[in-house]
Amino acid sequence: MNPLAAALDLSRIHPSDEAAVWPLCLAIVQCRRSGGWPTAPGRYALVTDPAPAASRPAALLSSAAPDAPLAWSAQDGWSLCGEHDACTLEFFALYKPLLDRPPGSAPWVIAQLGQSLDGFVATHRGHSCFVTGPQSLVHLHRLRALCDAVIVGAGTVAADDPRLTTRHVEGAHPVRVVLDPHQGLDGAARVFSDGEAPTLRLCRVDATAGDVASPGNEEVLGVPGLLDANGALDARAVVAALQARGLSLLFVEGGGITVSRFLAQSCLDRLHLTVAPVLIGAGRRGLQVAAADTMDECLRPHARALRLGDDVLWDIDLRHPAPPLTAPR
Ligand SMILES: NC(=O)c1ccc[n+]([C@@H]2O[C@H](COP(=O)([O-])OP(=O)(O)OC[C@H]3O[C@@H](n4cnc5c(N)ncnc54)[C@H](OP(=O)(O)O)[C@@H]3O)[C@@H](O)[C@H]2O)c1
Incomplete structure (x- = not known):
């Protein structure tokens, strides 16, 4: 079957x-x-x-x-x-x-991507509303509500101007984290100014000097080692900086480049990859991994599929490999 x-x-x-x-x-x-x-x-x-209060x-x-x-x-x-x-x-x-993450446990990181059948998370112009269906959007908001922080790359903020709130479900907004090493984003983005939830803009230490364009609800955090010697984002430095702030249950929401960087650096515990029945063609890439020469070199994690309306959600446990495939008898 x-x-x-x-x-x-x-x-x-x-x-x-x-x-x-x-x-x-x-x-x-x-x-x-x-x-x-x-x-x-x-x-x-x-x-x-008997007398519920938001503060309680x-x-x-x-x-x-x-x-x-x-x-x-x-x-x-x-x-x-x-x-x-x-x-x-x-x-x-x-x-x-x-x-099941108890208080004081090590950081734990889940990521999501909603991608097309041909593996894209947005069109070539960066348009992504909507790749996946409404049920998947509600699921995404649930992940936000359960996590301490939601992390996005600068490309996502530039393309989508997202709010990163939990408005489709009950539950508190997470701390919003924007990876902007060079502090190149326009300070007018909503996460920096809408006051709906705290926002941390993670930058290279030497990019934090000077005035922040939009004081709003954002805090600029200079992270030592945010970029490695080759100038690439170090996902471990992100996780460590957030853990130091008491943020240990982390949700990497996108885009494809950011999620792929976390995966490549073994910084993801779980991935919710939602595949929607749509073809985008030459858009923004979803998950990208290093090329393998043979199939037995490929990462084949333990995964199971669930449906979310018309979409298929792959719930992928990146800490446990699936058993090797065998030829049919
Ligand atoms: N379907 C989904 O689940 C989903 C989720 C989130 C986002 N998205 C879509 O994904 C796209 C963005 O993802 P992505 O993989 O391209 O990037 P991303 O992972 O969001 O961000 C990282 C990339 O943004 C670049 N960047 C840095 N500053 C920037 C700026 N000021 N303006 C634009 N880019 C900047 C970075 O360049 P450096 O490497 O030089 O730093 C890096 O290549 C958007 O179109 C968004 O709509 C889709």
Whole structure:
């Protein structure tokens, strides 16, 4: 059977199931950021606050109630309890690798690209609204909401002027990080001035001198070693600089050059590569990797496919290789 034909369409999750599970995901993230992470295995339930306030984050509490919706253990991380349909279980499973990062753990980096059947993330003019469908856009906003920071390359800010917020889902905006080593971007870009969330503009140390064009909500951060001896972006320096700021769950949103640089430097743990049924032709390249001479030299990570409406989401675990392929018997 074709595995894609059997792949679940996550966008078909029932609204009431999504409304029950997504707040649990947000509460887990909140516990990691602001305390309340479990120390003992057991069942956990959302705290119901009689007077909710934006300043008082959602929390999870140890619960003896038989209908507590979550279980946690140091070995298995978080799991959904009770009866759920396959779509709801897959929904939770997709985000579980992000949810299972305990406070104080090493940085963990997920990237995404939404690309065409012919491997492009935008047209040759840089137009990318929209490559993938609406369900994939909602998924992208969920990744933003679960991560501490969303990272984009300067080319994406120049082409898209993105807001990098979570406006299509419930959840806090991440810190927005723009990789702009030479501080060449126009300070009028929305991430630098819209005040919707903090923005860090990462630059070479010697490019940070002088006035910032748009003070807005941006902070210019000079990163030692941001460019290597060949003038190429050092993704490890980016991760280290953000970790020093307490930002350890990182989402690299694009574009193709930036995601490919993180991959080439082994700085990605996971990749969500969404393939849309569209042909762009000679556009901006998506994922680019070094050429291999033979197939056994190629990176073949463990991956599984899910559907998001008309798109196919490849959930790729870059830390675990797939078993080698064999010829049919
Ligand atoms: N479909 C998707 O999932 C998705 C996601 C994000 C973006 N996009 C699209 O991807 C395209 C951008 O991706 P990309 O791979 O070309 O680049 P990128 O990864 O966003 O940014 C890195 C590239 O931008 C260059 N750059 C530096 N300063 C710049 C400036 N001021 N203006 C323009 N470019 C600058 C960098 O040059 P140096 O190497 O010299 O520093 C580098 O080549 C856009 O068209 C965007 O719409 C698509």
